[in-house]
Amino acid sequence: MVSNAQRQTASAFGFQWQKTDAFDSPEMRARHHAWLIERYGDVANAPWWAEYGPRPKVLDAGCGAGLSAIELFGPLLHRIDYHGVDLSDAYRVAERRFAERGYPGRFERGDITNLCFADASFDVAFSEGVLHHTDSTAAALKAVARKIRLGGRFLFYVYRKKGPIREFTDDFIREKLQGLSPEEAWQALYPLTKLGKLLGDLNIEIDIPEPIDLLEIPAGKIDLQRFIYWHVFKAFHDPTLSLDELNHMNFDWYAPKNSHRQSLSEVRQWCAEAGLAIERQVEEPAGITVVALKEDAGSTR
Secondary structure, eight states, rough: OHHHHHHHHHHHHHHTOOOOOOOSSSSHHHHHHHHHHHHHOOOGGGGGGGGSSSEEEEEEEEEEEEEHHHHHGGGGGSEEEEEESSTHHHHHHHHHHHHHHHHOOOOOOOOOSSOSOOOEEEEEEEEOOGGGGSSSSHHHHHHHHTTTTEEEEEEEEOOOOOOHHHHHHHHHHHHHHHTTHHHHHHHHTTHHHHHHHHHHHHHHHEOOOBBBBTBBBBOOOOOOOHHHHHOOOOOOHHHHHHSHHHHHHHHHHHHSSSOOOOOOHHHHHHHHHHTEEEEEEEEEESEEEEEEEOOOOOOOO
């Protein structure tokens, strides 16, 4: 049974990923590609693919419009058995975008916490920014991990907890959007997006003289827009992107009801409980990226 929160989250993403003009430009794809490689490494050329034979079986748990899979796996998609699953209608967008590029793949609607595939049936699972959009990040992580065979790998990214003002404001704005349709929420975010662009275009640097421990704000020089972004509210800015592309980034954050944030210690604990030995972890202010090897639950390395 899909919860109301999960249903609303799927509706928001179904709307968002239909707006291909807001994420499919060369600039947006290049930016996303670079960010993925920075966090996961050069996955398309990782030596461990050789462990899985000539056609590894890959699960993209929450594939969205296929943006992350296309940018991270690239030409490798020609030789893997790719299965994209998403609770929203976005999987149809992914199917179309794969076909346009000549990539094979299978796509279907599905709940990643209750997948129809047999346990231990995939060599690799990928879940880029999706586990935290379920009712429980921990439960989703463990549900997907069960579908990976021993010796397989799980690549995923989840949101990281922010400071107290940012956490409060994010939840406040998210709650304000819940009574709106996706289109209304998209429009409601434009003023915030324009403010973020204005702050970024000002190109002003401030110097915080000492840490404000009560608010988890470090000392040091920081661009004014980035200070607001990291410590007050998310208003994304990148001078290479259009206003719609910036709004797409903000909508992605604020619109879904389910949008949990977690600490590194929580993620590490959940991985251990799921039998995942972390091979690579990248913690940054925005989130936590993990590449993990599937072992027996409770085993250690």
